[in-house]
Amino acid sequence: MKVLVIGASRGIGRASVQTALEDGHEVRAFARSAAEMTPLPGLEPWPGDATKAADLAPALKGVDAVVQALGIKADLSMTWREITLFSDATAALVPLMEAHGPDRLICVTGIGTGDSWQALSSLERIGHSVVFSKVYGDKTRQEDIxxxxxxxxxxxxxxxLTSNPRSGxxxxxxxxxxxxMGVISRADVADFVIRALDDDATVRTSPVLAR
Structure with a gap:
């Protein structure tokens, strides 16, 4: 496949780029800092703003699937500032894909988003509410879109998430x-993401990943 990875410069996005290339896919790597990525066979860096339809539309041309793996820099301000990156980017992306393709989207969010909130213990819910309520509130809006x-x-x-190597x-x-709740490496999340691209059994599912 030729895969568009949005949020390709860090975290799960970067791990997804690496895994896709290792597994023989071509990758269009979309990120604000994509121009700084090290050139590799099969890799097409694509600078852009994930919240802007004008940047996304040309990036979607000629790809078979999209991986949306956005993240934000974790700091204390995320406990009080309004966060809209995830929903804004998804609101820009989805109509373009519906109108012009491709129709395959893998969207990385996290446990505690949407109906997976029920999986958290009482103590975990308190921690989530104090630290991550703004982030996961927006990820829930993202999932709804x-x-x-x-x-x-x-x-x-x-x-x-951990930084351990890919284990499968x-x-x-x-x-x-x-x-x-549990732990999982970014590399193993990427392993699932890339495997899911052509696995019809994963379509319209919302799995939690853990070791």
Whole structure:
């Protein structure tokens, strides 16, 4: 496939770029800082703003699937400032994909988003509410936009992220009664993301990922 990865310069996005290239895909790597990426065979850096339809539209041309793996810099201000990056970017992306394609979207959010809130313990909910309420409130809005779309979507909800290497050993928890907190490496999240691209069984599912 030729895959557009949005949020390609850091975190799960960067890991998804690496995994896709290792697995033989071509990658169009979309990020504000894409011009600074190291040239690699199969990699097409594509600078742009993920919230602007004018930047996204040309990036979508000729790709078979989209991975949206946006993130923000974690700091104390995220506990009080309004966050709209995730929903703004998704509101710009989804109508373009519905109108012009491709129709395959993998969107990375996180446990605690949407109905996965029920998987958190009372103590975890307190921590989430204090530290991550603004972030995950916007990720919930992001998920709602995706779920209302006509796209062949998968919502990926990783648990606590680590920097461990790709192992391929993790749980894909699809049924709500199995959802739980845990840990998983960014590289293993990327492993699932790239495997899911052509796995029809993952379409319109919202799995939680954990070791």
């Amino acid at each position: 995706v779920k209302r779309s006509s796209l062949r979507w998968t919502l990926v909800r990783p648990t606590i 050993r993790y749980k894909v928890l699809v049924r709500p009664e199995t959802w739980r």
